[in-house]
Amino acid sequence: MKAALLALGTAGLMAQTPQAVIASPPGHLPAGSLVDARDHQPLLLGETTVKAILAHRAIFRDNLAKVKLPVDVKGRWKAIRQPFTLVAVFGSWCGDSHYQLPDLLALEADPNPFIEVHYLGVNRDKAVETAAWPKGCPPQKVVRVPTFYLFATQPGGAQKLMGSVVENPPRAGQTMAEALVELMEADARAL
Numbered sequence: 001m002k003a004a005l006l007a008l009g010t011a012g013l014m015a016q017t018p019q020a021v022i023a024s025p026p027g028h029l030p031a032g033s034l035v036d037a038r039d040h041q042p043l044l045l046g047e048t049t050v051k052a053i054l055a056h057r058a059i060f061r062d063n064l065a066k067v068k069l070p071v072d073v074k075g076r077w078k079a080i081r082q083p084f085t086l087v088a089v090f091g092s093w094c095g096d097s098h099y100q101l102p103d104l105l106a107l108e109a110d111p112n113p114f115i116e117v118h119y120l121g122v123n124r125d126k127a128v129e130t131a132a133w134p135k136g137c138p139p140q141k142v143v144r145v146p147t148f149y150l151f152a153t154q155p156g157g158a159q160k161l162m163g164s165v166v167e168n169p170p171r172a173g174q175t176m177a178e179a180l181v182e183l184m185e186a187d188a189r190a191l
Contacts, residue, residue, distance in 0.1 A: 034123075036092075036093045036123075036124070038093070038124070039093055041057065041092070041093065042056065042057075042092070043092055043093065043121070043123060044056045044057075044092040044121035045121045045122065045123060046120065046121060046129070046132050047118065047119070047120055047132050048119045048120070048121050049119065050105055050108060050119070053092075053101070053105065053119060053121075054105070056092055057092055057098075059098045060098065060101065060102060060105070063098055063099060063101075063102040064102040064105050064106060066102075067102050067103055067105075067106040067177070069103075069106050069107065069177055070178075073107075073175075073177050073178055073181055074107075074110060076181045076185065077107050077110070077112055077115075077177075077181050078110065078112055080112055080114050080115060080181075080184050080185070080188060081114055081188070082114060082152065082184070082187070082188040082191055083114050083116075083152070083153035084114065084115050084116070084150055084151065084152055084153065084162075084184055084187070084188075085115075085116045085117075085118065085134055085136075085137055085150075085151040085152075085153065085159055086104070086115055086116070086117045086118070086148060086149070086150055086151075086180070086184075087117075087118045087119075087120060087133070087134060087137060087140075087148070087149040087151070088101060088104055088117065088118070088119050088120070088146060088147075088148050089120045089122055089126075089128060089140075089142050089145055089146060089147045089148075089149070090119065090120070090121060090122070090145050090146040091121065091122055091123070091124065091126070091145045091146075092121055093123075093124065094145050094146065096144075096145065096146060096167050096168065097145055097146045100146050100167070100168065100169075100176040101146055101176075103175055103176035103177040103180070104117065104148065104176065104177070104180060106177060107177050107180065107181075115184070116134070118134045120132055120133075122142060122145060126142040126143065126144075126145060127142075128140075128142055134151075134159070135157075136151075136153075136157050136158050136159040137149070137151050137159040137161075138159070138161065140161065140164075143166075144166055144167045145167070146167065147164055147165070147166045147167065148164060148165045148166075148176075148180055148183075149161060149164045150162045150163050150164065150180075150183050150184060150187060152187060152191055162183075162187040162190070163183050163186075163187060164183075165179045165180060165183060
Protein backbone atom coordinates (compact mmCIF):
# COMPACT_ATOMS: atom_id res chain seq x y z
CA MET A 1 0.00 0.00 0.00
CA LYS A 2 2.89 2.39 0.75
CA ALA A 3 4.16 1.95 -2.79
CA ALA A 4 0.73 2.81 -4.16
CA LEU A 5 0.59 5.96 -2.06
CA LEU A 6 4.08 7.00 -3.11
CA ALA A 7 3.12 6.42 -6.71
CA LEU A 8 0.22 8.80 -6.17
CA GLY A 9 2.65 11.41 -4.91
CA THR A 10 0.79 11.75 -1.64
CA ALA A 11 3.48 11.11 0.93
CA GLY A 12 1.52 13.12 3.50
CA LEU A 13 -1.31 10.61 3.30
CA MET A 14 0.88 7.69 4.33
CA ALA A 15 0.23 8.43 8.00
CA GLN A 16 -3.49 8.16 7.26
CA THR A 17 -3.49 4.74 5.59
CA PRO A 18 -4.89 2.79 8.57
CA GLN A 19 -8.13 4.71 8.13
CA ALA A 20 -8.17 4.92 4.35
CA VAL A 21 -7.79 2.37 1.63
CA ILE A 22 -6.89 2.70 -2.01
CA ALA A 23 -9.86 1.96 -4.23
CA SER A 24 -9.46 0.12 -7.46
CA PRO A 25 -11.91 -0.61 -10.25
CA PRO A 26 -14.65 -1.77 -10.63
CA GLY A 27 -17.00 0.96 -9.49
CA HIS A 28 -17.39 4.64 -10.12
CA LEU A 29 -14.20 5.67 -8.28
CA PRO A 30 -11.02 6.16 -10.28
CA ALA A 31 -8.17 3.78 -9.58
CA GLY A 32 -6.06 5.06 -6.71
CA SER A 33 -8.88 7.02 -5.03
CA LEU A 34 -8.81 7.04 -1.26
CA VAL A 35 -11.93 5.75 0.45
CA ASP A 36 -12.87 5.66 4.09
CA ALA A 37 -12.20 2.23 5.57
CA ARG A 38 -15.41 2.42 7.66
CA ASP A 39 -18.07 3.72 5.29
CA HIS A 40 -16.31 2.83 2.01
CA GLN A 41 -17.09 6.27 0.61
CA PRO A 42 -14.54 8.53 -1.11
CA LEU A 43 -12.48 10.89 1.03
CA LEU A 44 -11.79 14.53 0.34
CA LEU A 45 -8.35 15.25 1.80
CA GLY A 46 -6.22 18.36 2.02
CA GLU A 47 -6.96 21.83 0.72
CA THR A 48 -10.12 21.92 -1.35
CA THR A 49 -12.78 24.22 -2.76
CA VAL A 50 -16.52 24.77 -2.41
CA LYS A 51 -17.01 23.31 -5.89
CA ALA A 52 -15.09 20.15 -4.97
CA ILE A 53 -16.99 19.77 -1.67
CA LEU A 54 -20.35 20.06 -3.42
CA ALA A 55 -19.29 17.59 -6.11
CA HIS A 56 -17.82 15.17 -3.58
CA ARG A 57 -20.85 13.83 -1.71
CA ALA A 58 -24.52 14.56 -2.28
CA ILE A 59 -25.14 15.15 1.43
CA PHE A 60 -23.23 18.46 1.26
CA ARG A 61 -25.43 19.64 -1.66
CA ASP A 62 -28.60 18.37 0.02
CA ASN A 63 -27.83 20.10 3.32
CA LEU A 64 -26.76 23.32 1.59
CA ALA A 65 -30.15 23.38 -0.15
CA LYS A 66 -31.81 23.28 3.31
CA VAL A 67 -29.84 26.23 4.75
CA LYS A 68 -32.00 29.32 5.20
CA LEU A 69 -29.74 32.16 6.31
CA PRO A 70 -31.59 34.96 8.08
CA VAL A 71 -31.27 38.34 6.35
CA ASP A 72 -29.62 39.86 9.43
CA VAL A 73 -26.92 37.15 9.49
CA LYS A 74 -26.16 37.75 5.81
CA GLY A 75 -25.97 41.50 6.46
CA ARG A 76 -23.67 41.04 9.44
CA TRP A 77 -21.43 38.75 7.33
CA LYS A 78 -21.19 41.43 4.65
CA ALA A 79 -20.54 44.16 7.27
CA ILE A 80 -17.27 42.58 8.52
CA ARG A 81 -14.45 44.95 7.51
CA GLN A 82 -11.51 43.39 9.38
CA PRO A 83 -9.26 41.14 7.25
CA PHE A 84 -9.80 37.59 8.49
CA THR A 85 -8.79 34.13 7.33
CA LEU A 86 -11.32 31.44 8.23
CA VAL A 87 -10.06 27.86 8.00
CA ALA A 88 -12.70 25.12 8.03
CA VAL A 89 -11.23 21.71 8.87
CA PHE A 90 -13.79 19.01 8.14
CA GLY A 91 -14.19 15.31 7.42
CA SER A 92 -16.08 14.25 4.33
CA TRP A 93 -16.95 11.13 6.38
CA CYS A 94 -18.19 13.13 9.41
CA GLY A 95 -21.90 13.61 10.18
CA ASP A 96 -21.29 16.89 12.03
CA SER A 97 -19.32 18.17 9.02
CA HIS A 98 -22.19 17.18 6.72
CA TYR A 99 -24.56 19.22 8.86
CA GLN A 100 -22.43 22.23 9.92
CA LEU A 101 -20.20 22.97 6.90
CA PRO A 102 -23.12 23.94 4.60
CA ASP A 103 -23.78 27.01 6.77
CA LEU A 104 -20.35 28.36 5.83
CA LEU A 105 -20.91 27.35 2.20
CA ALA A 106 -24.14 29.37 2.28
CA LEU A 107 -22.41 32.41 3.79
CA GLU A 108 -19.65 32.21 1.23
CA ALA A 109 -22.19 32.18 -1.62
CA ASP A 110 -22.26 35.95 -1.00
CA PRO A 111 -18.50 36.51 -0.55
CA ASN A 112 -17.08 39.17 1.71
CA PRO A 113 -13.78 40.52 0.29
CA PHE A 114 -12.41 40.92 3.84
CA ILE A 115 -12.88 37.23 4.69
CA GLU A 116 -10.63 34.65 3.06
CA VAL A 117 -12.05 31.13 3.51
CA HIS A 118 -10.03 27.91 3.23
CA TYR A 119 -11.31 24.34 3.43
CA LEU A 120 -9.13 21.45 4.64
CA GLY A 121 -10.44 17.90 4.43
CA VAL A 122 -9.05 15.35 6.90
CA ASN A 123 -9.15 11.64 7.48
CA ARG A 124 -10.46 10.13 10.73
CA ASP A 125 -7.10 10.73 12.42
CA LYS A 126 -7.66 14.48 11.81
CA ALA A 127 -4.03 15.07 10.85
CA VAL A 128 -3.37 18.16 8.75
CA GLU A 129 0.01 18.54 7.09
CA THR A 130 1.76 21.78 8.07
CA ALA A 131 2.04 22.78 4.41
CA ALA A 132 -1.76 22.54 3.97
CA TRP A 133 -2.43 25.50 6.27
CA PRO A 134 -2.89 28.83 4.48
CA LYS A 135 0.19 31.01 4.26
CA GLY A 136 0.89 32.79 7.53
CA CYS A 137 -1.61 30.73 9.56
CA PRO A 138 0.12 28.77 12.30
CA PRO A 139 -0.89 25.08 12.08
CA GLN A 140 -3.34 23.94 14.74
CA LYS A 141 -3.87 20.55 16.32
CA VAL A 142 -7.27 19.30 15.20
CA VAL A 143 -9.11 17.20 17.77
CA ARG A 144 -12.69 17.24 16.44
CA VAL A 145 -14.31 18.10 13.14
CA PRO A 146 -15.57 20.31 11.88
CA THR A 147 -13.44 22.98 13.51
CA PHE A 148 -13.54 26.53 12.19
CA TYR A 149 -10.38 28.53 13.00
CA LEU A 150 -10.47 32.31 12.75
CA PHE A 151 -7.22 34.16 12.10
CA ALA A 152 -6.81 37.94 11.96
CA THR A 153 -4.41 39.37 9.42
CA GLN A 154 -1.68 41.31 11.17
CA PRO A 155 0.53 44.06 9.73
CA GLY A 156 3.02 42.38 7.42
CA GLY A 157 0.61 39.55 6.56
CA ALA A 158 1.11 37.29 9.59
CA GLN A 159 -2.00 35.57 10.90
CA LYS A 160 -3.00 35.50 14.58
CA LEU A 161 -5.42 32.86 15.85
CA MET A 162 -8.38 34.73 17.32
CA GLY A 163 -10.68 31.85 18.18
CA SER A 164 -12.49 28.80 16.92
CA VAL A 165 -15.83 27.07 16.82
CA VAL A 166 -15.48 23.34 17.41
CA GLU A 167 -17.93 20.79 16.04
CA ASN A 168 -21.20 22.55 16.91
CA PRO A 169 -22.34 26.13 17.63
CA PRO A 170 -21.68 27.11 21.25
CA ARG A 171 -25.30 27.98 22.10
CA ALA A 172 -28.37 25.77 21.86
CA GLY A 173 -30.52 26.72 18.88
CA GLN A 174 -27.72 28.72 17.27
CA THR A 175 -26.74 27.99 13.67
CA MET A 176 -23.12 27.60 12.64
CA ALA A 177 -23.52 30.66 10.39
CA GLU A 178 -24.57 32.75 13.41
CA ALA A 179 -21.72 31.37 15.53
CA LEU A 180 -19.12 32.19 12.88
CA VAL A 181 -20.44 35.71 12.31
CA GLU A 182 -20.51 36.34 16.07
CA LEU A 183 -16.92 35.10 16.40
CA MET A 184 -15.78 37.51 13.68
CA GLU A 185 -17.75 40.43 15.12
CA ALA A 186 -16.31 39.90 18.61
CA ASP A 187 -12.77 39.61 17.29
CA ALA A 188 -13.17 42.65 15.03
CA ARG A 189 -14.14 44.68 18.12
CA ALA A 190 -11.15 43.28 20.03
CA LEU A 191 -8.62 44.36 17.40
